[in-house]
Amino acid sequence: MPEYTLRLRRYDPETGEAPHYEDFKVELEGHRSVLEAILQVRNEQDGSIGVRCSCRAAICGSCGVRTNGKAGLACHTHLDAAAKNSKHGENVIVVEPMGNMPIIKDLIVDMEEVHWKKIRRVTPWLVAKEPVPEREYIVPHAAMVDVTQTMACIQCGACVSDCMTMEMDPLFVGPAALAKAYRFVGDPRDAEQGQRLKDLSEDPHGIYDCTHCFQCIEACPKGVAPMSQIMRLRRRAGSDFHIDDRNNGHRHEMAFIKNIRKNGLLHEADLLPDSYGGKFHPRAVPELLSSLPVVLRALKTGKVTVKKALLHEHKASPEIKRIFDTVENREVRLEYNLYISGNEDDLADDPADTTGGTATATLAPPVVEAPAVEAPAEPAAVETPVEPAPVAEPAAEIDTEAPAEGEPTEGDTQ
Amino acid sequence: MKVAYWPGCVSRGFTPELHGAMEAVAPLLDLELIGIDRASCCGAGVIAEHNQELADTLNARTFALAAETPGELMMNICSTCQGAQSECQERLDASAEYRAEINTTLEAEGLAYEKGLVTNKNFLWLLVEEIGLENLKKKVKRPLTGLKVGPFYGCYIVRPTDRLGIDDENPRDQYMQMVIEALGGEVIDYAGIYKCCGFPIITMNKKASLQMAGTHLADATDADADCLVVPCPLCHLNLDLQQPMAAAEIGRDLSMPVLHLPQLVGLALGLDNKALGLQRHVIKPTSVIDWSTAVIGSTVEAGW
Numbered sequence: 001m002p003e004y005t006l007r008l009r010r011y012d013p014e015t016g017e018a019p020h021y022e023d024f025k026v027e028l029e030g031h032r033s034v035l036e037a038i039l040q041v042r043n044e045q046d047g048s049i050g051v052r053c054s055c056r057a058a059i060c061g062s063c064g065v066r067t068n069g070k071a072g073l074a075c076h077t078h079l080d081a082a083a084k085n086s087k088h089g090e091n092v093i094v095v096e097p098m099g100n101m102p103i104i105k106d107l108i109v110d111m112e113e114v115h116w117k118k119i120r121r122v123t124p125w126l127v128a129k130e131p132v133p134e135r136e137y138i139v140p141h142a143a144m145v146d147v148t149q150t151m152a153c154i155q156c157g158a159c160v161s162d163c164m165t166m167e168m169d170p171l172f173v174g175p176a177a178l179a180k181a182y183r184f185v186g187d188p189r190d191a192e193q194g195q196r197l198k199d200l201s202e203d204p205h206g207i208y209d210c211t212h213c214f215q216c217i218e219a220c221p222k223g224v225a226p227m228s229q230i231m232r233l234r235r236r237a238g239s240d241f242h243i244d245d246r247n248n249g250h251r252h253e254m255a256f257i258k259n260i261r262k263n264g265l266l267h268e269a270d271l272l273p274d275s276y277g278g279k280f281h282p283r284a285v286p287e288l289l290s291s292l293p294v295v296l297r298a299l300k301t302g303k304v305t306v307k308k309a310l311l312h313e314h315k316a317s318p319e320i321k322r323i324f325d326t327v328e329n330r331e332v333r334l335e336y337n338l339y340i341s342g343n344e345d346d347l348a349d350d351p352a353d354t355t356g357g358t359a360t361a362t363l364a365p366p367v368v369e370a371p372a373v374e375a376p377a378e379p380a381a382v383e384t385p386v387e388p389a390p391v392a393e394p395a396a397e398i399d400t401e402a403p404a405e406g407e408p409t410e411g412d413t414q
Numbered sequence: 415m416k417v418a419y420w421p422g423c424v425s426r427g428f429t430p431e432l433h434g435a436m437e438a439v440a441p442l443l444d445l446e447l448i449g450i451d452r453a454s455c456c457g458a459g460v461i462a463e464h465n466q467e468l469a470d471t472l473n474a475r476t477f478a479l480a481a482e483t484p485g486e487l488m489m490n491i492c493s494t495c496q497g498a499q500s501e502c503q504e505r506l507d508a509s510a511e512y513r514a515e516i517n518t519t520l521e522a523e524g525l526a527y528e529k530g531l532v533t534n535k536n537f538l539w540l541l542v543e544e545i546g547l548e549n550l551k552k553k554v555k556r557p558l559t560g561l562k563v564g565p566f567y568g569c570y571i572v573r574p575t576d577r578l579g580i581d582d583e584n585p586r587d588q589y590m591q592m593v594i595e596a597l598g599g600e601v602i603d604y605a606g607i608y609k610c611c612g613f614p615i616i617t618m619n620k621k622a623s624l625q626m627a628g629t630h631l632a633d634a635t636d637a638d639a640d641c642l643v644v645p646c647p648l649c650h651l652n653l654d655l656q657q658p659m660a661a662a663e664i665g666r667d668l669s670m671p672v673l674h675l676p677q678l679v680g681l682a683l684g685l686d687n688k689a690l691g692l693q694r695h696v697i698k699p700t701s702v703i704d705w706s707t708a709v710i711g712s713t714v715e716a717g718w
Contacts, residue, residue, distance in 0.1 A: 084582070164610045168629070169622040211626070212459050213610035214497075214573035231463045238683045247618045256460040260472075264454045264610065266423035275617045294655060301694045303428055303655070319523045320454050323475070326469040326519050334467040336512045343508040380685045 002091065004079055006037050009096040012105050021094070022046075022214065030080030032093060035063050038107070039081060048302075050106035058221060061154030064161065065107050066096040071161035071219045074107075098161030100170070114170075115157045117334055118177040122200070126184060129191040139188045149339045150183040150229050152222045159216035159226050159331045170203040175216035175226030178207060182229040197237040201245035207233045208249025210351045223339055235333070248275050248283075264316035269309035418485030419447035420476065420534075424457050424647040428655070431691025432647050435676040436491050436537065438690060442553060442683045443545055448483045450476060456498040456647070459570075459614070466505070467516070470515060473502040474516050474527035477534070478631030489532040489540050491676065493646030495568025497578070498538040503534065503618065504577055536571060538645045538675055542589045547596040557598025561702065563678065564602040564639035565590035566630065569610050569651040590643065593675075597682035604637035606630030609718035611649040616656070627652040628664035639672040640701045643678045650674060654696050671699035 004026050011019035024041040035053055042049040050076070051064040058076040065074045067082050074095070078111040083092045101109040129137070166172045173181075181200060184190045200206040207230055216226040227411045238250040245251075254276030272291060276284035298304045327334075340409055425432040442446050453476040455461075462469035478500070480488040490496055506513055507529050517526045536545070541550060571578065572587045580586045587608070591601045612626030629651060634642055644650050652660070654672040661668040672695070673681075680690045687693065687703050 044433065163628065165615070165619075165622060168612075168625040169619060172622075204619065209615060209622070210570075211612060212614045212625070213569040215569075215610075218573045218575065230643075234463050235465070249618050252617045253460055255465050257464055260455045260457070260461065266427060266455050266458075267425045268424070272617070294659065297658070297696050298655060301431065301696055303694055316450060316454065319452075319475075320472070322522065323519055323549050324468065327465060327471055330467075333465055334515065336466070336470075336509060338505065338508055341509060344510060345507075389461050 002030055002080075002197075003027050004037060004083060004336070005089070005092045006034075006041055006138075007088065007092055007094045007197045008038070008041075008106065010049075010106055011097075011103050012050070013103075028079060028392045030083070031078055033075045034065070034067055034077045034079060034082055034093060035074035037093070038095065039072060045050055050104070051319060052108045059154065059405045061156035064109075064156040064158050065099050065160065066098055066258050068094050069096075071098050072156040073156055073158070073221050090237050098157055100161055100163060100166045101157065103327045109157070109161075111157055113177060114174075115155070118160070118174050121154070121173060121194065122177045122181040123184070123192075124177075126187060126190055127192045129189055137189045143186065145340055146337070147183050147186040148335070150179045150224055153179055153220075153224045155224055156221065158219040158221060159224075162219045164213040164215055165209055165211045169205060169209060173200065173203065173206055175210075175230070177228040178210070178233060179224050179229040182233050185233060193236070194241050197233065197241050198243050199231060201237045201243045201247070202393050204247055206247075207237065208245060208247045225339065239333070248277075251275055251277055257324075260316070261321060262316055264313055264320050265314045267312055267314070269304065290315040415444060416446045416448055416483075416485045417487055417489040417540070418483040418532075419449050420453060420480065420488055420490045420495060421449075422490060422495040422647070424651070425491055429647040429650050429674070429694075431694040432606050432674045432676065433490060435674055435680055435690045437441035438685055439680045440679075440685060442685070443541075443550075445489075445545075447489075448485050450479045450483065450488070453462050453479050455496045456502075457711040458494050459498050459501075462498065462633050469498070470502045470505055471516050471519050473499050474506055474513075475523070475525055477503065477506075477518055477532040478520060478527050480534075481528070483560055487535055487544075489535055489537060491537045491645075492616045492648070493536060493571035493644075494648050496534070497573075499534055500577055500664045520568075521607035530535065534628055536645055538571070538589050538593065539584075539586060541593055541679070542586075543584065544567050547592055549677075550593070551650065554597055554682045556682055558594070558682050559679075560642045561599045561600045562602050562638060564618075564634040564637065564642045564654065565594065565607055565609055566611070566634075566642045566644045566649060566672070568644065568646040569608075571645055576638075590645070590675075590676070593679070597676075597679065602634065602637050602639040604630075604639065605633040609650040611646075613648045613652040616652065623652065624656060624660045624663035627656055628666070628668065631657060631660060631668050631670045632664060632666055635668065638653045639670065641673055641699060643675055645675045646673070657697050660718045669697055671697050671702055673696065673699060673702065 006024045006026055007021050008024065009019060017072045024045055026037045026040055028037055028040065038049065038051050042051065052077065054060040055220060058073050063074040064071060067077050067150045068085050079093065083091045087093050088094055097103050097109045101111065104110050110230050120409065153176065157176065160166065163175050166174050176316045179194060185193050185196050201208065210227060210230045212227065214227060220226065238253055243250060254274035255271055258274065259271055273279040273284055273288060276287045278284060421433045421436065435448065451600040454472050456473055459474065506516065506527055513527060513529065520526055567590060572580065578586060594601050610626055611631050612623035616623040642653065644653065650672055657668055677690045677692060692699050692703060
């Protein structure tokens with residue numbers, strides 16, 4: 001049986017000692033989990049090790065830790081896989097508490113202080129649309145399927161742990177909470193989609209604060225892809241609700257689109273002023289002045305010449321313009337979500353699949369409501385279901401699940 | 415080897431030295447670059463954020479144009495292009511029905527995207543997987559002996575790992591370290607290797623953006639790196655062009671030269687500084703240049 005060295009980061013604020021690393025030897029098969037190794041060490045060698053866990057089956061979301069620097073569930077990480085990625089020597093596995101959250105003891109972080117506060121920040125419940133129907137709400141099936149990806153979240157906090165924006169800006173609402181926000185923004189039964197989006201767009205630490213680093217997608221053990229949900233929030237806020245936020249988020253997006261439609265390739269000299277609303281926009285003046293040293297440096301080093309900045313060397317071909325027009329003028333945005341619709345190759349390999357390996361292009365949920373002006377959602381707009389749902393059980397899908405964080409669970413040591 | 419060459423926008427815009435360095439290095443590596451001139455911007459994630467189908471269609475068009483060249487595969491020199499295009503390609507390859515929908519738009523131009531026809535590799539991947547490290551070593555004229563290089567991957571070329579084909583067989587998240595060693599340099603391990611440079615939020619949250627750049631540059635400085643090397647021109651913008659502002663933001667003097675990958679390769683292959691456009695950097699790569707024009711293979715003296 002292989003022997004692993006479990007290098008645990010120990011910290012107990014009550015002792016007054018500095019955090020330190022402690023090595024433990026464990027003998028376990030490689031397919032056993034990091035959590036099993038930690039529990040074995042705790043049972044047989046040192047009962048004071050603090051770790052939070054419950055289901056041991058990647059369902060409850062309690063055992064989030066960093067293994068060899070990467071956040072994930074300890075019960076969902078095999079020892080052999082963890083050892084292979086180790087930079088610390090043969091069969092050495094370093095286990096640390098998750099990042100971006102204060103440590104209570106050893107591997108236990110204070111989820112309340114960061115994660116749950118941020119989750120509450122996004123009003124994580126359905127605000128029912130009036131009038132409440134006598135029986136159930138009738139909603140298009142596709143719309144509910146669309147939010148299943150965010151409903152897969154088990155609140156483990158792995159994405160929060162590794163979020164790179166949060167590292168620099170602790171006020172960032174963050175990947176888990178924003179994914180949760182899409183859960184309700186994408187739900188046709190919610191009455192306040194417009195306000196939710198307005199709030200999260202205007203917040204300087206909201207949806208436009210995400211830096212596209214893909215860490216949350218990488219960390220999530222459940223395929224929620226929080227960053228993809230943040231991009232959907234941006235699409236809905238900008239394109240459907242026309243929210244012109246004060247963080248230059250939507251303006252930057254539109255400046256980029258305009259730039260490529262016109263030039264085919266990015267013409268950077270126009271992008272910056274346009275992102276602030278144009279060279280003469282009151283908001284642009286201070287921003288551009290503060291960027292002046294950068295522009296001067298670019299000119300000085302010959303990165304840019306005045307001629308290059310003023311002349312538009314590249315022009316988008318008519319073909320590129322035609323693509324923009326065709327796609328932008330569609331009534332419904334076409335989206336292919338791999339989480340929901342899958343990959344035709346995987347489907348072909350699956351004997352249980354009866355579709356013969358044809359992944360169907362489930363187009364994104366019909367974007368039903370799109371108020372033309374900045375205004376709260378018109379309740380009337382969704383009254384007509386796109387397709388009748390004969391057995392609608394949406395009420396049961398209201399997502400209020402949360403692992404019983406405060407409750408003592410089996411194996412919970414503090 | 416002939417490749418359909420996609421330099422991206424920024425390598426011909428705000429970091430022209432990157433495209434120039436690639437063109438200078440290519441012949442030394444027996445690479446023939448065939449430009450995909452009619453192609454458009456990959457969208458850098460922003461177009462996809464606005465409208466996924468738009469990004470997928472524009473990139474499907476780029477792939478279709480690449481397939482028309484005699485290139486064996488498509489090569490880019492920008493991590494962000496790699497990441498954005500891989501994301502689109504993943505969706506295009508996932509469903510015949512979706513492909514057909516996209517191809518309907520491309521039809522008018524006589525183009526179509528076909529699954530499996532185009533392999534798109536960043537120059538870094540191509541160096542290791544096609545040219546090969548042994549082969550690269552043989553071409554080194556001026557080994558980077560004693561030069562301490564910190565790799566800075568950025569995000570788009572390392573995450574998500576499965577989309578970017580990073581596995582045991584292709585440890586693409588180790589390639590920069592492997593290339594630096596093959597060129598004779600010393601790899602510096604520091605906290606920022608796989609972090610975000612902050613560029614995507616520079617217009618939305620300048621403070622956090624500059625803090626990211628500044629922190630990683632400071633970490634590399636503390637780890638005693640002589641320079642950083644990046645496979646992404648957008649990282650270069652935040653790490654080099656914005657370095658004085660990043661330094662002000664974190665309240666520390668910084669003077670860390672940042673090289674584009676083809677520049678580092680070019681130096682080892684014997685090209686001179688001008689040909690590689692090193693004079694176009696905001697932070698002058700003095701420590702690198704002085705070393706390379708001095709006695710070949712000498713160790714960098716402290717105090718440069």
